[in-house]
Amino acid sequence: MNRSLVPFRRTLVAALLLALPQATLAQAPAAAPSAQAGNLQPATREAQALPSLAPLVESVKTAVVNVDVQARGGGGMRGSEDNPLFDRFFGGGRGQREPLRQGAGSGFIIEPSGIVLTNNHVVEDAVSITVRLDDGRSFAASVVGRDPLTDVALVKIKDKVDGLPTVKLGDSDALRVGDWVVAIGNPFGLASSVSLGIVSARARDIGAGPYDEFLQTDAAINPGNSGGPLFNMRGEVVGINTAIVGGGTGIGFAVPSNLVKALVPQLEKEGSVTRAWLGVGIQDLTRDLAGALKLPVTEGAILTQINPNSPASKAGLKADDVVTAIDGQPVTSGGQFTRTVALKRPGSVSTLTVFREGKKQDVKVTLGTRPDLEGVTNKKPQGEEEQQESSRRVGVSLKTLDARTAQQAGFNDRQGALVTDVMPGSPADRAQLEAGMVVVEANRKPVKSAQDLAEAIRSASSGSTLLLRVATPGGARYLRALRVP
Template identity: 35%
Template sequence: MMLKRFYSSGLILLLVFLASSLSVPARASFPEFTELVEKVQPSVVSIQVDVVRWGRTAGRSGGSGFIVDDEGYILTNHHVIDNGSKVTVKLFNGREFEAEVVGSDANTDVALLKIEPGKQKLNPLKLGTSEVLKVGEWVLAFGAPFNLEQTVTAGIVSAKGRGEVGSQYVPFIQTDVAINRGNSGGPLINLEGEVVGINSMIFNPMVSSGLSFSIPIDLVNNVRQQLLESGVVNRGYLGVQFGPVDQDKADAFGLKEVGGSLVTRIYPDSAAEKAKLQEGDVVVAVDGKPVRKAQDLPYYIGQKMPGDKAQLKIVRNGKERDVEAVLTDGAGRIVSVDNGSNQLGIRVQALRDDLQEAYGVRHGVVVSEVMDKSPAAEAGIQNGDIIQKLHRTPIRSMDDYQAALADLPERGKVAVLVVRPGRGSDFLVIQL
């Protein structure tokens, strides 16, 4: 009996020891966030916006932001302050200031605000670089989801260069950090306490999917400088429509490997036409930087100014050649998920190849957001609908959509041909 108790006690001690020893490496592998959080939180702000839509007050909306210098400049998202008649910034200590919108860029979803802090001491964050950010690296998101101020969540970088999920000018950082409505505009922070991105969107607002997207801080810095200098952002414009290159296309166009951006259309009087680019050319590098995915092309071009020269390496008929294009002004011709959409109250995105296969359609644009009580919402348009015709204009691309928006009447009824996956197509009427 005594021997059994001895063995039982020894076995329990051994199991406790093994459990303790096994748990140490697991516990040690996770970073300690507390000091980092205490350092960053005083720099994060909550933003409240009095919203005006279609000439009427539409209540208040909220988001997040962060302080970037002692003078009171604050970075946030364009969509946080869009349609705002008054923007109020709330600091970590509870003090509130009315903010001036210095400038805002819908195409990158970046906005720059300014407060007059007076004697209030500010705690600006250090801006890092997203260039050296690695997949698998720990990051933290700060913000005010659902108006829950000073919320912190952590996760890892899941991927970089996700240009296919939103604006063609933004190679988003994908993370598995939990963010929700209200996190928009808050900082994405590395373990050095540096800002590496601005939290911008999640894959599906209705589902917790672990797919969050942030704007790289290197791109944000470029936009911030232009907003500081002039309040607007200028971009070079090449004047092409483009698409991805899969294995079949790589074989057909004589490429050594899959990658690049396939030119499918040249716009008249554009930089591309003057440089004698042709449909079927595959752009594989811009200024020596490889174009690995189709979305790399507009990003590289968008970082340059009108009048700049772009050195393009292309493959034509299986042979590489160098082409120089002098970029023109892209103002008014930029493909954007946001430009002009507020008249209808929707945001749209391009119909990518994977969506074409999933929906069984070959052209149109996909509705990615419908604003509450908007003309589109009243007409019954829903997220996921595919618009193929808008006010007598066939919609085959984002450019067609932009052109149709420009031709819309200020008042009246507008017919929209909508394809709803699994339920066929129908015309809906929007009352403007």
């Protein structure tokens, strides 16, 4: 039967666990031995004497947050449009007049000032984000950074807060298949649901993106768990729950915490992830290929293609070279090699251990910066990020009017902020702004660019009204009153 992988996209919530002291587990009373206990191996008897997880869950309840989202468009997990394995809980494409969608997602606080980790697909295309704490408080929030290629996002509470409960990211590499894990989230709107399972597999490649190394678990996770944490028995987050197998039960996937830890500093500082790049095509080295290539090793990455003028080309790497280590770290597969390179700093020098025609040698390569091959980069020109946030405040998309557009559309004005999209039901919609209009004045001050209008919106106090003068193709002008929420 063909099963489809689906992201947790519909009602999204979060829960967090604070670290539970090991002594708490150690002091839990052992279960009374059964009549057949003497027939069991000591390790089996110990496994059956599991303590209750109630102290663990209670100790972290205050760190649980909900991420409520108003979003535009269908969004979806990265790669979902091109990968038939993936279905979207938010179906449909984008339209200029598409209504806003409501969603709820999971996230967990990693800094007491209100930094929240969640999935990218939870906040992608978000117009507004609200973070709700377990104690009932709600805060407006904004996206700090996103990485669509790993489905990781950082969100920050806008209000000045401190002392919020936080959770620690644990060591996902220390997990073994069979280790216990706990998932907490909001499946189908059932808030703060807790489920227990084991790590079913590690480093799963599910075809979601170029850096797949998902943890697979049988802990019950469903739509609504997106962005929520997967915990080890120490109360540390070892994964972000991200995808499930459609139509199946007991098969879920989480982004491993060690990958997340490597991305957080860049997301927090720059808003996006810049990765190192070699410029090669690769495939796994198999036993059969190793035999055909007369190699003494059976694990590694075969370079199948060297891109012209790439870092690999400049370093002298050749097609059919087999990489078995990078900077002394063994390379076991093509995927692992790709992830290792991506986490290094562009411009740094790495040493590759390669086999070429059966002979081992070391090759030094200066790593380049990975181009935006998928067109998902989150970097914006200077001023555009503030412009976008200000525009979303009132539900309008803007671009600076250029001379060519003005001439083609028949505008008498050659400067201004061109309205490219208005969200239905938004303040801009209620002010009768329409796509194709050009805003030329705000509160009787000239508007020469989209950034000028965005700054006027950003500076306006909540509840105030901006008096806008707009122009339409053909030269007609009108006044519009835009109430700022």
